[in-house]
Amino acid sequence: MNDKIPQGPYCAVFKSLTKKDFLSTINHHMLSFLGRDPQRAGSRDLYKALAYTIRDFLVERWIATQKGYYAKGKKRVYYLSLEFLIGRSLGNSLINLGFYDEMAGVLQEMGYDLEEIREEEDDAALGNGGLGRLAACFLDSLATLGIPAYGYGIRYEYGLFYQRIVDGFQMEYPDNWLRYGTPWEFERPQNLYPVKYYGRVQRYRNNKGELRTEWIETKEIMAMACDVLVPGFNNDNVINMRLWTAKASREIDLGSFNRGNYISAVQEKVQSETISKVLYPSDDIREGQELRLKQQYFFVAATFQDILRRHKKKHEGFDSFADEIAVQLNDTHPAIAIPEFMRILVDEESVPWDKAWQICVGTFGYTNHTLMPEALETWPVELLGRVLPRHLEIIYEINRRFLELVAARYPGRDDLLREMSIIEESPVKRVRMAYLAIVGSHSVNGVAELHTHLLKTRLFKNFHDFYPGRFNCKTNGITQRRWLLKCNPGLAGLITDTIGGEWVTNLDYLRNLEPYAEQAKFRQKWAKVKTENKKRLAALIKQECGVVVNPNTMFDVQVKRIHEYKRQLLNVLHVITLYHRIANGEDTDSPPRTVVFGGKAAPSYFKAKLIIKLINSVAEVINNDSRVGDRLKVAFIPNYGVSVAEKIFPASDLSEQISTAGTEASGTGNMKFSLNGALTIGTLDGANIEILEEVGAENIFIFGMTTEEVEAARQNPDHNAFTVYRDNPEVKRTLDSIGNGSFSRGDTALFAPIVEGLLNSNDPYLLLLDLEDYLRCQKEVGALYLDQPNWIRKSILNVARMGKFSSDRTIREYAREIWGVPVD
Template identity: 50%
Template sequence: MSQEPKARDAEVADFRAAVLDKLTYAVGKDPEHAFDHDWFEAIALAARDHMVDHWMDHTRRAYRRSQKRVYYLSLEFLIGRLLYDSLSNLGLLDIARDALEGLNVDLERIRLLEPDAALGNGGLGRLAACFMESMSTLGIAAHGYGIRYEHGLFRQALVDGWQQEQTENWLDFGNPWEFERAEVIYPISFGGSVETVHDIHGQQRQVWSPGETVRAVAYDTPVVGWRGASVNTLRLWRARALEELHLERFNAGDHLGAVAEVARAESISRVLYPADSTEAGQELRLRQEYFFVSASLQDLLRRHLNMHQNLLNLPDAAAIQLNDTHPSIAVAELMRLLVDQHEIPWDKAWELTVGTLAYTNHTLLPEALETWPVALMERMLPRHMQIIYLINAYHIDSLRAKGLHDFDVLRAVSLIEEDNGRRVRMGNLAFLGSHSVNGVSALHSKLMKSTVFAELHKLYPERINNKTNGITFRRWLYQSNPQLTEMLVEALGPELKDDPEGRLAGLVPFADKASFRKQFAAQRLHSKRALASIIQDRIGVTVNPEALFDVQVKRIHEYKRQLLNLLHTVALYQAMRNEPATNWVPRVKIFAGKAAASYHQAKLIIKLANDIARVVNNDPTVRGLLKVVFLPNYNVSLAESIIPAADLSEQISTAGYEASGTSNMKFGLNGALTIGTLDGANVEMCEQVGADNMFIFGLTAQQVEARRKAGDFGANAAIAASSRLSDVLQAIRSGVFSPDDPSRYAGLIDGLVSYDRFLVCADFDAYWDAQRRVEELWHTPQQWWRMAVLNTARMGWFSSDRTIREYATEIWKALD
């Protein structure tokens, strides 16, 4: 025992020395004159050295054991800040803090300097990040593949309440976590023509002569799992031109023309989701998707051939998971590589492709299942279009050979959509080219079988399966809410941190202990005070930490129904003004989220939120009762501050539209109560937590589908039956919240009345009633905090470790 303090002192001294070494020799700064950012870089590099040791060990171990490898292809990886995440997973957080104290450096202050990596937008990218961390934690040999975006999506600013997209310059100071692999370069080609030739055996072969080729350069970031036992690789691709400078043009005075090819090539990895409202935008999106898929497949085939004589055992040694439809061109690209480059016969290549690929679907919105104009595909990827035609022909012919001649069915399962211009259905391509197609919640997987893939499911009934999403507790509890974590460890023992999935349920009896509930509430208040300070600093609005924090933070989309929340906000505001004697619960409505740059309706909803906030926050009659805030530039780091402070989690999407959601899990884990529809993973949360510990309301997915089939999207009946809703709509439409432009929201409200696609009005009264149940419970704090503790206690099943374990055993066959 006497050795322990000395051993720890040695670790602290070693880490301090490592930081000073990096500061001096890697950053090139004298400690006496170093700026905070210099310290950040030095600390990150010291932490990275620890990761590299584990990284090399894990890689060697995987090679020695011939461990099956998982390749996770995703257009987004929303990894957030990595400093605390890495130090925590390595078990070095306290050691680093103590080491830096000895240098008069505040680790908390330094942590805030790290920019969020701009590699994603919403739940899709954050899910990929959670999955990568869980794969490392579980010891799975995995590679994540994506794009190293120079500027990400955009930095959201609010100018007079309107969203303004600004450049996200997250790489201005470099990225200390990554390793550039200048030697790992692959050619990525576009355009040109395809010629039929005959080989020496008289066999026909297709030869693609591209019109343009760029380079994909690899950048590797180590992803460390819990306790540092395993470290995997996130490999991101940067686009570069084949020739960095056309010297002849430059010397001839055409200085811009000399770098035109560089600009065109590098635009591929410049931003995430370039606007696709123009033909040029559509082309760039397709170039992005093919670019990272081709580079990744070339890379993983090279890795496979380093260990195996040929590619015939590819499905036994590798599993490729396609995260949504963005990487679905992998079906055609893998066939091209196998058939054209490695000369594997078509039938065998198809067997290998289907045996290796698996596809995760993330949406039931038909418009979100990517389709590309056939003309664009033929121009940009002519060989791939040939392959897609062949896959489609073989598929349709095989169905006809089995006696299926129903034209409507054949048209539904075809890879080519013939209506409204010929387009390639990428969702159908991913379905046909994968041995597994999974949804991300039980309801979503069920609905996939009856909606977007109904006919394909009838033909391949064994293919669709469910893998309900999860979250990594290391990020969303240990790191984002250390005070609550400390409470839970004190109650349940230190073993909790190694097995939260299994041990959180031990918290259930504590829900009935008044002292624990009091402590739980005090911890929440601490988080709310911290968030109140952030709100004050960022938007200058003062909020009461004692009020109920009612939170909806997510991508702005009509189906997520931020508009329903805003209608309730106005209704509540009107009721507070009209009924001042009522014992209202003081409430802070908190919104955050980005709207796609070309999604005008979503951007109008953001403006409405800010217009309502301006009126409400400046009305003395509701002062102390209601505040509305919209926090700009929502990202992982902001989520880590908001989620621990939330009392009420808004999960109010139209039933049947949210595939899963993961913010519901993050809020629930931190003890927020959920108000929501029976949609996505809310259904399974209800099963785990209990309906009596949530506020469920609204139409079910079955009722929504019945209305869709009947074309029943008019809102007049709902409005006529609800004077409160009618008053709210009239106030917004008449310009009460937009006196500078009274007709600003007339189109929004008129559209809602005539075609309420997402049934905002239909669910309004039920939502209002559910919110009154929220207020009743808030007035009974002992019961509120009992339910809050039970929410945390029953969230263990939503660990991403559980989700990844299911993928690994049931789809990838990658766990021993």
Template identity: 50%
Template sequence: MPNPDTAAPRDAEVLRDTILRKLTYDLGKSRTAARDRDWFMATALAVRDRIVDRWLEELRATYETGAKQVYYLSLEFLVGRLLRDCVSNLRLDPVVKEALASLGVDFEQVRQAEPDAALGNGGLGRLAACFMESLASLSIPAFGYGIRYEHGLFRQLVRDGWQREYPEDWLTFGNPWEYARPEIAHDIGFGGSVEAVPVSEVRMRHVWHPAETLQAVAYDTPVVGWRGVHVNTLRLWSARAIDPLKLDAFNYGDHVGALADRVRQESICKVLYPSDESPAGQELRLRQEYFFASAALQDLVRRHLRVYGDLRSLPDKVAIQLNDTHPAIAIAELMRICVDLHDIPWDEAWELTRNTFSYTNHTLLPEALESWPVPLMERLLPRHMQIIYLINAHHLDSVRSTHSDDGRLLASVSLIEEGHGRRVRMGNLAFIGSHKVNGVSALHTELMKQTVFRDFHTLAPGRVVNKTNGITFRRWLHQANPGLTSLVTETIGHRVLDDADALTALVPHADDAGFRARFAAVKRENKQALAKVIRSQLDLRVDPGALFDVQIKRIHEYKRQLLNVLEAVALYDAIRAQPMGNWVPRVKIFAGKAAASYHRAKLIIKLMHDVARVVNSDPTLRGALKLAFLPNYNVSLAEIIVPAADLSEQISTAGMEASGTGNMKLALNGALTIGTLDGANVEILEQVGADNIHIFGMTTGQVEARRAAGTRGAEAIAASPQLEEVLEAIESGVFSPDEPGRYRELVASLRGDDFFMVAADFDSYWAAQRAVDARWADTASWQRAAVLNTAHMGWFSSDRTIAEYAADIWQVPVGRRASR
């Protein structure tokens, strides 16, 4: 693989010829007939060729040296567009641009022709993608395992203010980055019965006879690290029916029925997060989780036995990380493989399993800690249900030996919830089946110990550790913000490209008026680019000189987009009441998807649009306030919004956001945070200092105390005439004259228990926003704080996070220095 920093002068010519060959012989297109999509495919294939040799060499070397490998199991990998990522990490930027320019083709147009891989929803999937890139950049041998969704998460369109979901068609024209591996296919069973077969007078072997079997087929994507020093594998599984067609039924004229089983089985990889409102939806989601977890384990066990011959050495050569509870069924599956298929005694198999797995928890929300109805599990995975029962029996016996009379404790730590319908608790299974359990921010980890895993932490006090999330700076600074990257490297040197900690060298420059002006000029250019997108998508003109106030994340009540909208209405009223006031021009920018079945979140999106319609059309504001909701939020849209943001809204209810990574991306690009003391906001505060962040609202303890006291939102509303006026306007239909009662239930929830503390935190949020206005009016103060945010974000590199996982959880060496 050529070193692009010392690339030969003819390298662009060689690449140009390769692109033309790919266009002609792989795509069957001529130069004159080729469109942007064709040029993208040809360029991607040409770039991919430069990765393959190193990729295959790394795979070979890993097994020759006996290196321990990391296997990252995640239901989501939100990788985004990969062309610029690969080109940048290979340091081929000028070579590719020159090669395309010599063909009369613009690189940016080619890059834009690539669809976003629809393999994730939000932070969880994007974190997995950042981690895969950092694993490669740190030369840690790793596989990512997930599902190759044909449509992935839905494509979001907004019609009359309402979210509408449509299939995402990212695979329509093929995926040039992947290699199909039809020869790598594993049988995945569902249903059926379990037979106990005597093998001696004292021992039985359990044989599972599935009622149906399908195959998981591998598709491999190479993941190239920084400077191309290492390449890992993202292996995604696609479902394939063993019997694709019932020929007898087809010949008898039942053309649809002949394909019914195939359609049902292959639906596993059609859509990410099918709605689980129906029993059929729940079953499909469980099928998805077992499908990819089983395929991953069969795959890595096959590879391990081929190289090392003995499954008992698995913990020495393999570290499996469960990204949330979605792959937790893998613990029962590995026990099945060990006990049923390889005759390893139960106790030895359990020790092997626990030493191999570790588990990342991403939420404190009880509903997000997955549980499955026992009858569904018994019907779909009968052998696994038996194994889970036996794991639970041994586990509770152990607890009883030291806490024999504590019935509450036993019920709390059981794998089976006995309440309203018996359910299997996947979070509990993941905890006891792992040697380490980590949270994703310091606050989140401490809350885990105090709340959802309090009793487990008492029983296993050293198992819970913290690994604060991080982001890859290659994507979220170098690629997303090339203007800022150029300024930074010109100012403090190129070392910062390899060592995120070097960003601290910017600190003295925060007091340099000339540097601050150049920093602000970069931000202005990024805002102009975003303003063009807003104009193009929404037919809305916004002033790049206004404060760009950004909240981009999944729409959820705990993330409190509603609080932001209420403040917008209050600000709208205030500006109209005092039109001669010295108001800071502000553009509130929203983006995010609501789960298809999350009706309250979809109603909040509608409220955003109703408020925007009124505010944006009111000439009395004279541009002082505008609202913009950009639909179909994805990685590519984030790469435009993040560099343009002035203010980063991280306003979740304290104690409910595990970490966040959007907060890191925005701060890295020079946005000031307005936020609660929640998730990684706490660590951002520690890094950037209290003078360079705007913190408001109740703390986690105060939220818990208010809930425990049963305090209702009506009390906070009664104490805030401004909020009362806002809610009366929304409730009475001022923003929904076509349906005056549209938001009555929403407002009633705020007057009631106000579970997410929207009303309770409103006045504090309003005051913090006015402090933001005051700082914005002081240009030097704002620009200084923006520079210091960027300068102090090096600690949030995913290289640092992965290095901590490697040392503390996986026990694998790091091949390249990680920023600390």
């Protein structure tokens, strides 16, 4: 697979080893690490032994990389994210090391298949969606580009949840991805830091008579580092993702134990270690909110102790801190780092406030990931003040000084003071974490051109006016190493055979594919790769859903988090419309379709979970209707995650990116689909706009209202959903069939909330107002799919024009324009 890919110096180490060397090393790990007889070991044992073997090579290069950072005194980048959705590590490591095919040969000699061994690895459940997958792509690019960088997050013992579909409903089960342990991490008990909560604040005068502040009478837990190594592609660079796990400050209360109260003796340990147990506890109850706040502070506090430990090895004082260190906040979850750093500088290091603030702002950059005001994180003042009393004081002081500047710039504008205050003066006072992140950072970036424009002109207009030049765009990207080279080896091999392997580190090189889109023989090869990928996905659908689908049908796919604004429901309305047309003999010229859904709904999100039930209920009816046959099939693949995505993207013909314009910040799934040759049907939202600009309007299907039209429709009572329902018989038939029990075994109450929401003139996502244009656009999709040579031609051009959307480009822009770090 990698013969035509440029080989780095590290790869030479592998090339010098014989199969006998590797067999010996694998068997050694089987004996020494696992205590297993190699002759009697199973696939999971072999997977672990192989992982330990690869880890040995990684750690040598990681140590060399770290020494190089110190020797060269390079500026370091710290990427703080509450999620890192890295998926599986074995295949990715082998590919980045340039040794995938060789290792496959070693295992074949042992009587094993590498692809089967890879299936033994559980996905690292450290995230729940695009935010975490973006962070993982960034780590890959940081390592590949040789940027001195570290990712910091939490080592969750349990992921978000394991999703099963029971009678069409989502059911949540613990995602115990560590039940067999993980061979990829190094525990670092020597990197153990105290993290404090609660307590009170005390003022005192030091021996110089200066008024000082200290945070006392706190409860304390310990944060222990766990490192997961991330190799760059075919180079000597290996960086690490440092994840924190919670440990009790003491293992057992001997007083309680000696009194015979054995449960109380270990209670503190159990409570302390819940901090890193579960990804994103439900925050719809008070206890969930508090635990989530504690999680955020936990990893931030430990991270900054680690950063300062490293900084103080080579530097005295903080004069050059912002020149030596860049900290990027991935959304608002790590924003508590701003008052934490100020607390350290002012309270512990005695740095004057003004100087500390200058250092702080010079250090931080903030990436915003949402356009919806209700999704911007806020914390009740009472809660934050109880859990982190000193931090609340610091936030109030930051706010006081900031509002003084606002008042000086805009005298008499009390309205602006209220609108821009970090403290929301509502009946329940709340701290606006996005505002804190904006005020405390020298850079605030959006993640797509439209998203950034809307941040500047709507969501944070006052801040953009106050801080001209602070806001900027860094359009998201994906790593082509995982999302083409690894997940789609057939297509990657065809591309490499045709234009060479330079695209793996320079995605713009894919432009060289364009002339081949006009060659019939190349299109035939391209189509053959797609068919093989669809056969593999068809097998997965049969295995997971019990549905037999025809690989020769159009694979129409929407996989992402289930949320009303992402509008899976719009897709379902089209599916039902198609079903009625086919069942009633009204549609004789559209191509057969297999419509695939996947994604998780938040456990407390009733409407999203009901949409999952509707999808599965519609699938049950359609898949069992003999009038339809293979003309239309529907499948909901459960427990969508990185490894499932790696099977879905290569097999997709049509990518559904249909969010209401002005709601999706960027999206990265849209990029992954296009990079694997799917054509997009989408709204002018998020990065769809930039994909349109790159691939050309003739190679993408765009429908629906623009952001401006969406805003106008929301303000215009004459543009309401009921009018569409009343005036369009086909739309009425579709909604009536949902409401009358056709897809709920006669139960007219089950989906009533969905129908009522669709007909509500206050529907914030305007599904029915976009539905008619969506149906029109889907007819265009069907017509083009019947013209297979032209469809494949457009598929090739989509791939050829995806160079902009490499995370390598994104990281270069961050490095050059935000972090001030040189990159080749």
